[in-house]
Amino acid sequence: xxxxxxxxxxxxxxxxxxxxxxxxxxxxxxxxxxxxxxxxxxxxxxxxxxxxxxxxxxxxxxxxxxxxxxxxxxxxxxxxxxxxxxxxxxxxxxxxxxxxxxxxxxxxxxxxxxxxxxxxxxxxxxxxxxxxxxxxxxxxxxxxxxxxxxxxxxxxxxxxxxxxxxxxxxxxxxxxxxxxxxxxxxxxxxxxxxxxx
Amino acid sequence: xxxxxxxxxxxxxxxxxxxxxxxxxxxxxxxxxxxxxxxxxxxxxxxxxxxxxxxxxxxxxxxxxxxxxxxxxxxxxxxxxxxxxxxxxxxxxxxxxxxxxxxxxxxxxxxxxxxxxxxxxxxxxxxxxxxxxxxxxxxxxxxxxxxxxxxxxxxxxxxxxxxxxxxxxxxxxxxxxxxxxxxxxxxxxxxxxxxxx
Numbered sequence: 338x339x340x341x342x343x344x345x346x347x348x349x350x351x352x353x354x355x356x357x358x359x360x361x362x363x364x365x366x367x368x369x370x371x372x373x374x375x376x377x378x379x380x381x382x383x384x385x386x387x388x389x390x391x392x393x394x395x396x397x398x399x400x401x402x403x404x405x406x407x408x409x410x411x412x413x414x415x416x417x418x419x420x421x422x423x424x425x426x427x428x429x430x431x432x433x434x435x436x437x438x439x440x441x442x443x444x445x446x447x448x449x450x451x452x453x454x455x456x457x458x459x460x461x462x463x464x465x466x467x468x469x470x471x472x473x474x475x476x477x478x479x480x481x482x483x484x485x486x487x488x489x490x491x492x493x494x495x496x497x498x499x500x501x502x503x504x505x506x507x508x509x510x511x512x513x514x515x516x517x518x519x520x521x522x523x524x525x526x527x528x529x530x531x532x533x534x
Numbered sequence: 535x536x537x538x539x540x541x542x543x544x545x546x547x548x549x550x551x552x553x554x555x556x557x558x559x560x561x562x563x564x565x566x567x568x569x570x571x572x573x574x575x576x577x578x579x580x581x582x583x584x585x586x587x588x589x590x591x592x593x594x595x596x597x598x599x600x601x602x603x604x605x606x607x608x609x610x611x612x613x614x615x616x617x618x619x620x621x622x623x624x625x626x627x628x629x630x631x632x633x634x635x636x637x638x639x640x641x642x643x644x645x646x647x648x649x650x651x652x653x654x655x656x657x658x659x660x661x662x663x664x665x666x667x668x669x670x671x672x673x674x675x676x677x678x679x680x681x682x683x684x685x686x687x688x689x690x691x692x693x694x695x696x697x698x699x700x701x702x703x704x705x706x707x708x709x710x711x712x713x714x715x716x717x718x719x720x721x722x723x724x725x726x727x728x729x730x731x
Contacts, residue, residue, distance in 0.1 A: 340650040341683040344642050347582045347676035350654055351606060352694065353701045353710060354576060355548055378551060378575020380587045381666035385544045388585065388671075390577045409548060414714060421720035445541050453537040457547055467662070469578035469673070474585075476666070479544035486538040497549065497704045504550045504701045504710055507694045513550060513701055514711030517611060523618035 354378070356505035358416075358423055358455065359389060359397065360408035360441065363448035367400035369441040371433040371452070373424030375505045376472060377409065385479040387461065390472035396428040401475060405463040406447040410455035414501040417510050446480035456500035458483040551575070553702035555613075555620055555652065556586060556594065557605035557638065560645035564597035566638040568630045568649070570621030572702045573669060574606065582676040584658065587669035593625040598672060602660040603644040607652035611698040614707050643677035653697035655680040 354375050362369040376390035387409065391398050401407050412420045419437035426433065434441050434450075441450035444460040451458040461477035488499050504511045551572050559566040573587035584606065588595050598604050609617045616634035623630065631638050631647075638647035641657040648655040658674035685696050701708045 340637070340639075342648075342650075342655075342680040343683045343686055345679045345681065347656070347678055349576045349579055349582050349584070349676070350608075350656055350679050350681075351552055351554070351574065351576050351584050352608065352654075353550060353552060353699055355550060357548070376576045376578070377548065378577075378585065378587075379546045379548050379573045380575075380585065380671050381573070381669040382546055383668040385546050386666055387546070387548050388575065388577065390575075411547075411549065417714050418720045421715055421717065425718055425721050440537070442537075451539075453539075457549075458539075459544070459547055465664070467673075469583055471580040472578040474577045474673070476664075476671070479546070481544055482542045482547050483539040484542065484547075486540045489540055495704070497706070502550055502703060503714070506699060506710060507692070508717045509694070509713050510715045510717075511701075511713055512711035513703060514709035516706050516708055517614050517700070518618055518707045520618065520705045520707075521622055523615045524622050 352506035353504035353511065356412070356420055356503055356510060358410040358412055358420060358452055360410055360450040360452060361397045361400040361404070362450065363404050364443065367404060369434060369450040370397050370400065370428035371423045372397040372428070373420055380476060386476060387459065387479055388474050388476045390469070390474045392472055401463065402466065404448065406449040407461050407477070408444055408447065408449045408451050409459040409461060410452040411457040411500070412503050413456050414503055414512055416454060417503055420503065421510070444481065445483070451483055456485045456488055549703035550701035550708065553609070553617055553700055553707060555607040555609055555617060555649055557607055557647040557649060558594045558597040558601070559647065560601050561640065564601060566631060566647040567594050567597065567625035568620045569594040569625070570617055577673060583673060584656065584676055585671050585673045587666070587671045589669055598660065599663065601646065603646040604658050604674070605641055605644065605646045605648050606656040606658060607649040608654040608697065609700050610653050611700055611709055613651060614700055617700065618707070641678065642680070648680055653682045653685055
């Protein structure tokens with residue numbers, strides 16, 4: 338099999354990545370604000386931690402550095418316009434919640450705002466701040482998760498398909514498509530096993 | 535608008551995330567191996583850097599710590615079976631390349647193996663290693679990117695849709711679905727503008 342490759346200099350080609358609305362501020366010295374972040378990822382399962390990377394020149398940078406708190410709000414497909422807008426306009430010039438018709442609600446564990454319309458929101462407290470170049474990485478504990486109750490079934494199970502999450506790849510937003518397997522399916526699969534579609 | 539929330543303790547609910555085949559080893563003291571990683575993300579644009587999180591008990595942990603090199607291979611949909619398998623079986627017991635019918639090719643910039651069948655592979659060198667609990671975070675420079683030449687058009691543009699990438703969310707693998715916008719579309723959109731579907 339031929340697999341001819343073109344070799345490029347290093348670049349940020351990891352994809353798909355999440356694209357999330359990061360909520361920051363405390364409603365006092367730092368007004369509630371939103372910033373779209375695609376450089377985000379889970380970094381530890383126990384204790385649960387994630388990381389976001391932000392350019393220091395972003396308006397949201399100082400509130401996060403000072404309050405050491407933020408929220409990560411997963412957008413549903415119908416929030417894609419807001420998701421994109423919050424990555425392009427600045428909180429210096431706009432009240433992004435008002436601009437996008439989104440509702441800030443203080444977190445249960447942090448003062449930073451949860452986006453009420455998001456199907457899933459993670460409340461985070463910064464533990465480490467690492468300057469890497471264009472971006473500073475904030476590693477944070479995930480203190481609480483708020484899930485839209487309408488997405489939780491009678492058995493307490495969260496139906497992620499109903500959340501209609503958004504993926505980001507090379508400058509484009511995508512819906513999640515077909516479910517093509519669950520973790521461990523390749524070794525547990527037997528004839529007749531049904532993979533959820 | 536009512537948005538009733540259920541509040542859970544913190545957990546790793548960020549989604550979708552990438553699911554990638556991390557290649558490690560140098561073909562000498564450390565045999566070529568693969569490990570599936572979903573706790574991965576871009577962390578800096580300039581210089582380009584990404585991070586992966588790995589449990590120290592994983593067989594791939596020591597080679598990465600010692601060689602300070604790894605590759606991040608983005609799987610296409612047809613590689614999902616291998617992607618899943620490399621997250622479940624251990625390199626202690628298996629030659630995962632042989633098991634999955636995948637071809638290791640040394641990187642251009644690192645000795646760690648690129649998966650020839652992957653549409654996109656990123657060659658990485660570790661710059662920081664941070665123990666966070668269950669997982670250790672490896673922050674790495676992206677030294678080179680190998681793209682399947684068949685995915686690059688006459689103008690040198692990489693057609694990501696043809697790569698058929700895979701997203702991971704809450705234990706399930708997904709295709710990328712419909713393209714619902716490009717970065718900046720919300721503010722640049724005019725009547726008649728066509729969003730790529």
